[in-house]
Amino acid sequence: MNDPSLEKELFELAALSLDEAQRRRFVTKLRQVIAFIDQLKDVELSMEDPERRTAGSAGGKSGAGPLAPELEGRPRIDLASLRDDRIEEGLSQAKSLEAAPRTADGFFLAPPPSPSEEEE
Numbered sequence: 001m002n003d004p005s006l007e008k009e010l011f012e013l014a015a016l017s018l019d020e021a022q023r024r025r026f027v028t029k030l031r032q033v034i035a036f037i038d039q040l041k042d043v044e045l046s047m048e049d050p051e052r053r054t055a056g057s058a059g060g061k062s063g064a065g066p067l068a069p070e071l072e073g074r075p076r077i078d079l080a081s082l083r084d085d086r087i088e089e090g091l092s093q094a095k096s097l098e099a100a101p102r103t104a105d106g107f108f109l110a111p112p113p114s115p116s117e118e119e120e
Helices: 004-013 020-042 093-098 115-119
Strands: none
Touching: 004 020
């Protein structure tokens, strides 16, 4: 995001009116977010068990042999030891609100942010 006209359009679309210092901070943070999102393109999203992928397997398929180089040195996970993925009963709204110092109409009340928190 190094295009000033694109930045201007983004601020207009978001209905943001920022002074120059705020705009610079926002653009810096936005660039960091975009860089992080770009890294997600490299994440392996196949449903295959990565613990079983080996160097001799074609296209990431399971096979006998040593671990694929990208997995060497990583901790091994015993998939059988993981808990079952199941829905369990959580806290009710009423129970969670019991511990709150202030509530109103079924919601938690919090103090307004301080000026320093609003700038972050």
